[in-house]
Amino acid sequence: xxxxxxxxxxxxxxxxxxxxxxxxxxxxxxxxxxxxxxxxxxxxxxxxxxxxxxxxxxxxxxxxxxxxxxxxxxxxxxxxxxxxxxxxxxxxxxxxxxxxxxxxxxxxxxxxxxxxxxxxxxxxxxxxxxxxxxxxxxxxxxxxxxxxxxxxxxxxxxxxxxxxxxxxxxxxxxxxxxxxxxxxxxxxxxxxxxxxxxxxxxxxxxxxxxxxxxxxxxxxxxxxxxxxxxxxxxxxxxxxxxxxxxxxxxxxxxxxxxxxxxxxxxxxxxxxxxxxxxxxxxxxxxxxxxxxxxxxxxxxxxxxxxxxxxxxxxxxxxxxxxxx
Amino acid sequence: xxxxxxxxxxxxxxxxxxxxxxxxxxxxxxxxxxxxxxxxxxxxxxxxxxxxxxxxxxxxxxxxxxxxxxxxxxxxxxxxxxxxxxxxxxxxxxxxxxxxxxxxxxxxxxxxxxxxxxxxxxxxxxxxxxxxxxxxxxxxxxxxxxxxxxxxxxxxxxxxxxxxxxxxxxxxxxxxxxxxxxxxxxxxxxxxxxxxxxxxxxxxxxxxxxxxxxxxxxxxxxxxxxxxxxxxxxxxxxxxxxxxxxxxxxxxxxxxxxxxxxxxxxxxxxxxxxxxxxxxxxxxxxxxxxxxxxxxxxxxxxxxxxxxxxxxxxxxxxxxxxxx
Numbered sequence: 001x002x003x004x005x006x007x008x009x010x011x012x013x014x015x016x017x018x019x020x021x022x023x024x025x026x027x028x029x030x031x032x033x034x035x036x037x038x039x040x041x042x043x044x045x046x047x048x049x050x051x052x053x054x055x056x057x058x059x060x061x062x063x064x065x066x067x068x069x070x071x072x073x074x075x076x077x078x079x080x081x082x083x084x085x086x087x088x089x090x091x092x093x094x095x096x097x098x099x100x101x102x103x104x105x106x107x108x109x110x111x112x113x114x115x116x117x118x119x120x121x122x123x124x125x126x127x128x129x130x131x132x133x134x135x136x137x138x139x140x141x142x143x144x145x146x147x148x149x150x151x152x153x154x155x156x157x158x159x160x161x162x163x164x165x166x167x168x169x170x171x172x173x174x175x176x177x178x179x180x181x182x183x184x185x186x187x188x189x190x191x192x193x194x195x196x197x198x199x200x201x202x203x204x205x206x207x208x209x210x211x212x213x214x215x216x217x218x219x220x221x222x223x224x225x226x227x228x229x230x231x232x233x234x235x236x237x238x239x240x241x242x243x244x245x246x247x248x249x250x251x252x253x254x255x256x257x258x259x260x261x262x263x264x265x266x267x268x269x270x271x272x273x274x275x276x277x278x279x280x281x282x283x284x285x286x287x288x289x290x291x292x293x294x295x296x297x298x299x300x301x302x303x304x305x306x307x308x309x310x311x312x313x314x315x316x317x318x319x320x321x322x323x324x
Numbered sequence: 325x326x327x328x329x330x331x332x333x334x335x336x337x338x339x340x341x342x343x344x345x346x347x348x349x350x351x352x353x354x355x356x357x358x359x360x361x362x363x364x365x366x367x368x369x370x371x372x373x374x375x376x377x378x379x380x381x382x383x384x385x386x387x388x389x390x391x392x393x394x395x396x397x398x399x400x401x402x403x404x405x406x407x408x409x410x411x412x413x414x415x416x417x418x419x420x421x422x423x424x425x426x427x428x429x430x431x432x433x434x435x436x437x438x439x440x441x442x443x444x445x446x447x448x449x450x451x452x453x454x455x456x457x458x459x460x461x462x463x464x465x466x467x468x469x470x471x472x473x474x475x476x477x478x479x480x481x482x483x484x485x486x487x488x489x490x491x492x493x494x495x496x497x498x499x500x501x502x503x504x505x506x507x508x509x510x511x512x513x514x515x516x517x518x519x520x521x522x523x524x525x526x527x528x529x530x531x532x533x534x535x536x537x538x539x540x541x542x543x544x545x546x547x548x549x550x551x552x553x554x555x556x557x558x559x560x561x562x563x564x565x566x567x568x569x570x571x572x573x574x575x576x577x578x579x580x581x582x583x584x585x586x587x588x589x590x591x592x593x594x595x596x597x598x599x600x601x602x603x604x605x606x607x608x609x610x611x612x613x614x615x616x617x618x619x620x621x622x623x624x625x626x627x628x629x630x631x632x633x634x635x636x637x638x639x640x641x642x643x644x645x646x647x648x
Contacts, residue, residue: 094571094603100542101449121541122570125425126450128540216452217445218424225549225573246446247418249549249576256577260584279418 004199005292006045009307013188017302034306037061051194051202062190069188074208076155085222091201091230098222100125106141158212191237199290201235220245225252240283265289328523329616330369333631337512341626358630361385375518375526386514393512398532400479409546415525415554422546424449430465482536515561525559544569549576564607589613
């Protein structure tokens with residue numbers, strides 16, 4: 001195989017992102033956050049680094065940005081705590097690491113990588129994952145670090161309305177009455193996929209979950225094959241109504257359609273999202289193949305996203321717009 | 325579609341099951357436990373009941389039998405507690421429910437079904453899942469119910485040896501020094517798959533996890549697509565070294581090979597297990613298609629298993645033996 005073309009795509013969540021509720025200032029902030037993450041990942045690929053390092057760096061940047069529902073800026077559970085999930089997968093080794101319901105880890109995606117590289121396990125959850133974080137020495141952060149006034153208000157509002165909210169709903173709720181998760185369906189997750197010059201693929205996803213969530217609900221983000229997958233033929237990171245992605249193995253399904261049906265990336269990803277639409281699942285995904293082709297399909301009103309492909313220039317989009 | 329043929333298969337875990345360590349009395353007990361579970365499920369199918377009810381009944385029977393590492397008889401974590409995982413999936417609706425790390429639920433598979441039917445979620449974990457169990461009123465059991473002297477000795481031995489053990493290792497350890505999980509590779513899980521007369525498919529899996537496990541390790545059992553899957557073309561329940569099943573989406577992969585490559589059940593399951601063998605993953609799976617065809621491939625020394633197919637007679641096997 002000849003030298004592959006480096007490529008990187010990122011997302012910052014999909015859902016009901018209303019133009020009417022977006023100010024120019026806020027849009028500039030989102031674009032700035034996406035741009036910083038894109039360049040954090042691309043700097044690594046551009047210097048010949050690995051796709052695995054690139055997706056980790058991009059997701060760390062998104063976790064550190066309080067605008068997105070992951071790391072700093074994560075939503076609050078019913079008990080007023082942050083419970084975060086993350087996963088990372090290395091397509092060249094088919095190895096993966098995931099953490100679920102971690103509380104004081106500054107960058108959950110870093111912990112997921114340590115699970116992959118330093119344990120014989122794929123997934124650690126809850127108190128055990130926090131204990132592993134302490135013992136392995138990954139950077140922790142106190143509750144105040146994760147706190148954002150905006151997310152706290154979102155919780156208070158959700159408790160008052162007696163509902164579970166997902167991610168990007170708050171900007172709507174400033175301008176209109178809150179809607180239930182099942183009607184407004186906004187989703188908050190960040191993710192990245194990359195191909196490096198050796199054609200190695202990697203994917204990473206991180207989320208703060210759902211506002212006002214209870215009962216230890218596990219979403220798709222930290223489940224290999226549901227919200228995150230990287231293999232020999234493609235790498236995929238999803239964002240959306242997690243339960244649909246879990247039942248349909250959405251991330252792995254793109255890969256399965258390519259491997260077993262012989263489809264190209266674009267057709268496989270389109271079919272996968274069409275199937276999601278058919279069954280009522282809302283959201284989107286970003287995916288890359290070993291040739292550095294990128295696709296970013298979604299069936300919601302918007303998806304925060306950006307990519308750098310063959311020509312080395314970065315593109316950032318929020319709504320359904322021209323991808324060129 | 326004409327009337328389908330009812331079919332049911334169950335497993336009680338795969339691994340290093342040594343004939344030399346098996347007494348006739350013990351083997352008779354295992355066969356009795358498998359036979360009871362098989363008939364609990366078959367009674368439902370035979371009366372025209374659903375595959376979903378049949379797999380739940382079969383798994384409940386195996387959870388109630390202290391010989392198997394699920395429900396009563398579950399292994400102990402490092403802290404001397406039982407943490408159990410279970411999942412169930414209805415192929416006719418592509419709906420699924422799962423619970424992870426639940427502690428005092430008598431039959432985790434029942435709770436998984438309640439997650440599927442009574443919540444909008446697919447998966448609940450840890451304290452939240454236990455809280456849901458209390459609120460929904462599923463039968464609980466105290467620690468003494470789950471206690472078996474045999475499993476407790478297994479924990480003491482594992483702590484002394486400083487290792488994590490999986491399921492069926494103890495019978496070896498009575499006759500030879502304990503070996504590490506990675507060398508003896510014994511796995512403990514129970515599961516069932518079924519096809520009913522309407523051609524509806526279902527799968528369920530339940531496990532007590534690994535002896536002496538720490539850090540909130542999440543295995544494949546409760547992950548839809550990894551250890552458990554039911555869809556339009558097949559239903560699958562896995563048992564083995566969970567991390568390999570998670571990275572490879574083993575349960576869903578059988579379905580994907582059938583749907584996208586047009587393979588029949590037997591070839592798809594064989595390819596899936598061959599791939600598992602190639603990458604060093606040990607274990608097995610049971611699977612059924614909409615015609616009532618059954619397969620039970622495994623690459624370990626033994627797999628506790630049983631099935632009732634077209635002719636209505638039950639078969640029970642432990643080692644590599646004729647399946648007819």
